Amino acid sequence: MQLHFSKMHGIGNDFVVLDCRQRDFPLDTAQIRALADRHTGVGFDQLLSVEPARDPSCAFYYGIWNADGSPSGQCGNGVRCVAAWLHRAGALALDSSVMIESPSGPVTVRLLGPHEVTVDMGEPVFEAARIPLTAAATAERYTIETGDHTLEVGAVSMGNPHVVVTVPDLDAPELLQLGPLLSGHSRFGQGANAGFVQRVDRGRLRLRVHERGAGWTLACGTGACAAMAVLHQRGEVDDRVRVELPGGTLRIDWTGPGHTLWMTGPAAFAFEGEWTVAALRA
Template identity: 75%
Template sequence: MRFSKMHGIGNDFVVVDARQAPLALPTVQIRALADRHTGIGCDQLLSVEAPRDPSCAFYYGIWNADGTPSGQCGNGVRCVAAWLHRAGALALDRPVRIESPSGPVSVRVLDAHRVTVDMGEPVFEPARVPFTAEGPAAFYPLSLDEGTVQVGVVSMGNPHVVVAVEHLADPALERLGPQLTGHPRFPAGANAGFVQILGRGHLRLRVHERGSGWTQACGTGACAAMAVLRRRGQVDESVQIDLPGGRLQIDWPGPGTTLWMTGPAAFAFEGEWLPGPR
């Protein structure tokens, strides 16, 4: 199976051309492919396929490193757009709709290595995240081993829980990340983002992703962190977010409008995967 290895500020992907036929790999093979010691190694596997929705030019599938499917991936969609541009399927600076497992998004390739994406309007209704709660709120108390933590909850096509912290180097976050990702009030799990506010236009972020663990970057996590803080009035409508792997720009005026994410997409190498006995 031919593949491209790509990354968006360190969030790394295996991208497969499946435009002729949908990708169908069993979970055990996805895990083998994602293994960093005996496979290619990646946070997510992405397939580029023919669209299901006739209003879209292409479809992309997303699988986490543990083989579970995902509804959306912000860094991944930028890589898909850059891959399609290099393949001659997307022109520069021309908006195009492509289809994710959670629905269509609009992308625009700014240059060979930089893409902007309309990620849709953040969803705060608990049932649509999904999250168990009586109704929308800016803060929810969650009981963890360390005590009660105040969190924000939002969907960006996948579920996110956001915690504002004073210091990202706090060792307690190593324990809190997995606890939040698997918290029983998130029936489908959640991506756990820890955000430090440096100013109204500048944030720092770490994300523990469901199905992949701690990653160098999470595009939807950056969108979620900005959306939660913007809803609380703590940040401006354009924010720079620094993650361990690099920087993203997130723009969202507020409710009733869509959120845009802009950042790089990079090619690492090409290859052929030959799955064998483990």
């Protein structure tokens, strides 16, 4: 079976997008891993499927799988790519808003241009049990021990779990060890995306993210949202923040509790291709 796909990226966070609007999702976990291999497959941080909506209030559904084959609840850069893909497929007009359904619930997207999308990411969830994070009580700061380090962290769900660590230097070599340790820490029942954030000023952050199931990525949309939300909760940033990641910059807008958070950034097409699914089983 020939599997047609689109290769896309949002500031370097890269995806394979499958059109499953008129077919069932065709891959199993082993096949997803093989397709994700950057040497013998196509390569991606996440696989996205565009499918008919389960929720009648939404126009479409999109599924998300990490490079290791595990499912994900949300992907900020991915949803922008889905919106741009729908526009190119003739299903979403420019300067229009539509609700599309993610594994963690509906999100509203607005296509500002063919490659520029703003997304209502919902309200950040700080309740420890809903992240989920094992903690005696919900707090702005938690203490986590990992390896030889005792860290003060923030935690939030943006449809997927995030742990946020403020650091003075994003190039510190110990971060390479801390990222995987935090992503797999036992206090996060479903694992976590580990974000290391450097605050430049009240309107500008620098960020690196180690994603559960994908490793270090050039960008993480929900990670940018999480970093801004955690620092906003502490009163350290303004309502509009530019978050600089290795692959590019996102704009995050949030006015605080009781309001949804908006993420704005680009989505780009890289190429189209076909994969022989039988080769995945070899």
